[in-house]
Amino acid sequence: xxxxxxxxxxxxxxxxxxxxxxxxxxxxxxxxxxxxxxxxxxxxxxxxxxxxxxxxxxxxxxxxxxxxxxxxxxxxxxxxxxxxxxxxxxxxxxxxxxxxxxxxxxxxxxxxxxxxxxxxxxxxxxxx
Numbered sequence: 276x277x278x279x280x281x282x283x284x285x286x287x288x289x290x291x292x293x294x295x296x297x298x299x300x301x302x303x304x305x306x307x308x309x310x311x312x313x314x315x316x317x318x319x320x321x322x323x324x325x326x327x328x329x330x331x332x333x334x335x336x337x338x339x340x341x342x343x344x345x346x347x348x349x350x351x352x353x354x355x356x357x358x359x360x361x362x363x364x365x366x367x368x369x370x371x372x373x374x375x376x377x378x379x380x381x382x383x384x385x386x387x388x389x390x391x392x393x394x395x396x397x398x399x400x401x402x403x
Contacts, residue, residue, distance in 0.1 A: 277346040279364055281319060282372070283307035284340050291332040301328035303335065305343065321345075323366040331369060340373035 283305035291301045301323045309315040321343055323331045335341065345366040352359055 278344075279347045280342060280344045281305060281307050281364065282340070282342045283319070285335055285337050286318060288337050289331050289335050291328060298325055299328045299332075300324050301331040303331065305341070319364060320361065321364045321366050323369060327366055327369060331366075334371060335369070339371065342370040342372055344368040344370075 286304040286306050289301040289303040291299060293299045303321050303323075305319050305321060307317045307319055309317065343364055343366045345364050345368065348363050348365050350361050350363055352361070
């Protein structure tokens with residue numbers, strides 16, 4: 276079984292591309308804090324395809340916090356004559372968490388963030 280779930284913030288806006296077959300993909304990177312080493316952060320590349328890529332393109336911007344579920348794939352490539360490998364998460368599901376810190380910057384979604392003001396109540400007003 277190849278399954279992975281990570282939570283982090285986008286390090287940059289997603290890069291979206293449509294290939295010749297008409298399929299769309301979106302690439303982005305997440306900054307993921309290590310659980311037992313709070314001063315360490317991993318930067319993990321993610322790729323989403325088709326409908327997931329559409330959602331990523333529409334709603335995600337740099338700084339947005341998400342949970343990505345998918346599978347881990349190891350890509351190999353050659354650079355300057357040296358064979359290299361790179362781990363990439365292929366996203367099956369992207370869940371938006373937290374607030375969008377760049378709502379004003381993302382004009383594609385047309386969604387406005389509502390804010391609520393909470394006021395303290397007097398304990399005498401509570402029936403329990």
